[in-house]
Amino acid sequence: MPFNLLERRWLPVLTRDGPDRMSLRGALARAHEVRLAGLPEDHTALLRLLLALYASAARPADTGEWDAVWRSPSLESERTGAYLDAHADRFDLFSPTRPFWQCAALSEPNREPDVLEIATWGSGVAQFASHLLLPPEPMAPQDAAVALVLMQSWHPGGIQSGHPDDPASRAGKVYGGKASPLSSITHLRITGQTLKDELLLNCPPGQRSFGDRPVWERDAPAAPMLAREPDGPLDLWTWPTRRVRLFPDEDGHVTDVAVHDGDRPADPGAAAVRWDPGAAVTARGTRLAITDAGRQPLPWAAARILAPEHDSGGCTVLEHLAAAAERGTLPPQSTWQGVALRAEHTTAHRAALSGIVALHTALGPAGVLGAPGRRAAFAEMAALPWLVQRQITRTASEALGIISAIAAARPGLSLAAHLLYAWEEFAENPDAGADGWVQVLAAAVDRVADSAGGDLMAAARIRTDALATLPAPVDLPEEGRP
Template sequence: MTSTSGPAFPLTTAGWIPVVDRAAGRVREVGLLEALTRAHELQLAVQPGQETAVLLRWLVTVYDAAAGPDDTNAWDQAWRADDLDPHGRVADYLRRWEHRFDLYHPDAPFAQCGHLNQFPRPPAVLDPAYLAGAGAALFHPALRDPAGPPLPPAEATRNLLILLGYDVAGIKGAPGGGKTYGAQLGPLATSTRLHVLGRTLAETVLLNLPPQPRAEGDTPVWERDCPDPAVQIRRPAGRLDYWTWPARRIRLHPDAHSRVQALAWHDGDRVADGLYATAELDTLAVWRRTARGTLTPAQPLDDWTEHPLPWTLTRPLRPDTTWTHGALTHTLHAAQRGTLPPDYPLRVEVSQTLTGPHGSTIQGIIGGTVDLGPAHLHTTHTTARALAYCDQKATSLLGYTRAKIKTMPFGGDQGNPAEKRVALEPHAADRAWARLLAELAELADPTDLDQLTAALAPFAEQLAELIEGSLDALPWASAHWTRRLDLDTRVWVNNVINNIPTTLGPPTSPTETKPVMGPEGRRRGRDACAGRGLRSSP
């Protein structure tokens, strides 16, 4: 099938971005212009995971290219403005580049390769489920039809951007015939994604956009010449280039009703030096710095439950950890400057892509939404240290228990080791975390050790109970070993409570008296321990 032209579908004004319109009181699809100029009245209305990661990435990029703040002063002014486009820069920019935002432009279609004119693939391959491999058709009837019905342009646009961000690695068909080998995994599938959630779309865009000037030569894909069909290996010129990276050469072929009836799909640009060359540019991914100083994707999701461990996501907010996330750190700095109010609710959405061998299939997108409490918990020294203490202790308890299980005379099987099944029930862990945040947020005096103990002791107690419940559920665990582990867990609770003064109290010199808990702190500690059959330290 050959074509060189097609109907127009202008992404600037045609509806394709699902939003909750507070003014209209309903869910609508809007174009880029309305999404950004009315972002203070809108919120994205898509499922967490792929669609959120993709749409937010492109919205942030368009705003950054048009009117992105280049320093903190400009960002603070943008935050305090009534909307994202108080001076009309976004509208002017989209009018200037409107021709490059046409999904079916005859020469330079949006985010595609206009040089392709053979369309051998059916529209069904645009379905994100197609990336799961041959077995996906068992669960997605739409994939069973080799051709499939034509796709409406709005759905095709969203699926196109998902394909550019998440396409699998491996062998791809070459333009004109033949094959190419070694295609890289899509840029959004290579790392753990994390987005800071604002109260409106405008706030979400700004919170996920650390201010910086545009780097020399850095342009988004629509400001560049339409790429050649051949594979290119290069380094990104900057974050605008990388955030709109043309990882594949795709071209959609519409029918007379603007529906996609076929497409071309080939390998595209590859990042020289791979993942490590992009870590500094990708401020919407969670990274962990290794002992060698390189950045690698962080893992805030539990292996067994595939659910976020909420306390781990406070790590990018602390300078003493190896975890980093550009947008979350930028949000913390805005709170420290006073631009964000102390009670501003910090919420994040995290997602991680599970891939098959060699990245050849996508087996799932896991994640969830995590509350991190009001901003002042992370800007106040004592409560920030308390959250760090909880993260440290919760991580050590889970790791210690799993390590113990691994050495014991039962272990499940190779594909399902027992230590992995020692996990925290996700909803109960979330409730314990929410209670901790609420109690810390309501402290009359965050420096008072009695009040800190009263807030932290129930959290330790609840985590220990969850670990014990997980141990009880192991079908192959003997009563002797589970009793032994239960005793260790109870000792852990006692140690957490009694170490609060030395860990969270003011620093002491060898000649000073160490801080001690007052009567209320000791009473709460004794109550927590008594519930577990323990004696607290005298």
């Protein structure tokens, strides 16, 4: 039974009338009217699929084209429609020869449908997803399509099922499997009012790299695992992390699944940092932290990497947002938000998923993002909590006689616990709020010092040393202020 993702309604969206499902073709045609729905990890994975589709068909080649599409009421439909028509046979979920994002060479199922659920990719399945203790039920094709995208995007690494034709297979297993692209990085998605906005905000203009093709433009994969490197963002956005085959019953519901190891880059994180514009990294090239050691959220983390210095890290979509603001394409008074996601694993080999942390982060007004001096000052304000926390941890470790790792993980010594909504308020109007932000940080230092376990000397040292890292009250510079 065919289930073509270009024509069948499977993609979860929000319309003016509420939640709905749309086909890929319908979502692109009405991208100016709808938004993607679902949990943050679903939303981001599905958006990357749509980015690959849109960029393959009609990615703006330069900033002039990008600005024109941004100002247009809808996405350009003629090129996109022609592209979809040319590749329509590659989007059938159950095609016998080219099943979408799958491997037709897999003829024998080895798992039940629950293998597609994120809850099965880690430990403690029964505790956190008790329905998995029951016999698995057939999965509706629209749900299986979403789950397939999530598996290829988020699946962890480690030992994988080996296909009989795979020479690397030992006793039915292959070792050293790599985590999927999203599972290997901190990913930042710029949010928008519509799907059209999100596609453009997360798709910087540019030319297709030589050899870069999405999965539907590539030859059908053989069953064995393949060691290779991505050729560009289109390849990475649709990376075949696993060889998968969905087996439907006569009603089109998935009753069995085959899952084996797929394509392996040498270093998935490095490959994603090179090609995924949403990869957010530190200056060392490591994944940007979005929680502190005590697992408190750090909503200023993304804004910190707006700093012009090379030691602050980077993210291409954030640079793209700032460049659009600097050109005046984005209204100066508009304020911008992002969603940062980071997969957490139970082992250093990323062999099991313990959770996916999602963080909504305020990125400030376009008027600040588009003025280099004001943007740098904004990033400096975003760096202050990190500097203060570092000093708190250092002093607390010395004054309380505990190692730094224990001090950093103590909830009472977390500055971030007192700053979540304060950052949102500051980022909405940083021109007027710099002094207030410093004062809020100082007040948070007082509350942290009071948590020093009744040791008045330690509390005094923590307070004095941490406050010394804060600047005197300052204003953001006048440059570019409307």
